[in-house]
Amino acid sequence: MANKYDLIIASMSITDKRLKKMAFSKPYRVSIGRLVGKKDAGWNLFDDAGNPIPANFDGLKVGLDRASTYSSWFEAKLPGADVLLYDSSNAMYLDLENGRTDMIMTNPMKAYLKFLSKENGKGFEFVSPVVDEVSFFGIGVGIGLRQGDPELQKRLDDAVLQLIRNGSLEKYALKYFPFPIHNEKWGE
Numbered sequence: 194m195a196n197k198y199d200l201i202i203a204s205m206s207i208t209d210k211r212l213k214k215m216a217f218s219k220p221y222r223v224s225i226g227r228l229v230g231k232k233d234a235g236w237n238l239f240d241d242a243g244n245p246i247p248a249n250f251d252g253l254k255v256g257l258d259r260a261s262t263y264s265s266w267f268e269a270k271l272p273g274a275d276v277l278l279y280d281s282s283n284a285m286y287l288d289l290e291n292g293r294t295d296m297i298m299t300n301p302m303k304a305y306l307k308f309l310s311k312e313n314g315k316g317f318e319f320v321s322p323v324v325d326e327v328s329f330f331g332i333g334v335g336i337g338l339r340q341g342d343p344e345l346q347k348r349l350d351d352a353v354l355q356l357i358r359n360g361s362l363e364k365y366a367l368k369y370f371p372f373p374i375h376n377e378k379w380g381e
Contacts, residue, residue, distance in 0.1 A: 201337035208331040218349035220333025222374040228321035230296035256297040266329040
């Protein structure tokens with residue numbers, strides 16, 4: 194906003210709130226959440242339609258990044274949940290690992306890279322379906338730029354579309370994750 198940078202590439206979800214202050218490229222990765230907890234915990238936290246079952250969260254401690262889209266989702270959907278807020282994702286993963294929290298909610302890509310693919314994450318897994326609510330998480334993650342620069346925005350949009358359409362984005366993602374990170378429909 195202060196003209197120090199032309200672009201921000203920092204996993205910023207494209208939300209209505211952010212669109213009031215800045216512009217974004219077309220999304221290049223999904224903006225979703227998943228819960229991570231101990232393997233074989235046997236929790237039944239979501240119904241068949243993918244909606245949380247509030248009563249089944251009773252007595253469970255959930256770790257969330259402070260002031261994140263995930264904490265906003267929990268406040269709205271599960272206000273009675275026992276939420277622990279963290280200023281650092283490293284502290285959140287450490288508390289999960291050491292049993293001070295039962296589960297955490299975060300981006301599945303971050304969870305996989307920082308924890309689930311590591312030795313200390315071997316006893317843990319995703320314990321929820323994908324939570325994909327545009328009103329909380331936005332339409333995806335894009336490259337942020339100042340409003341009022343349609344030429345730069347078009348260049349970014351064209352580049353993102355090219356990466357999706359020619360398969361480069363998927364090829365890159367599958368080097369690091371065992372799942373895709375973008376919506377196939379974005380290339381249409």
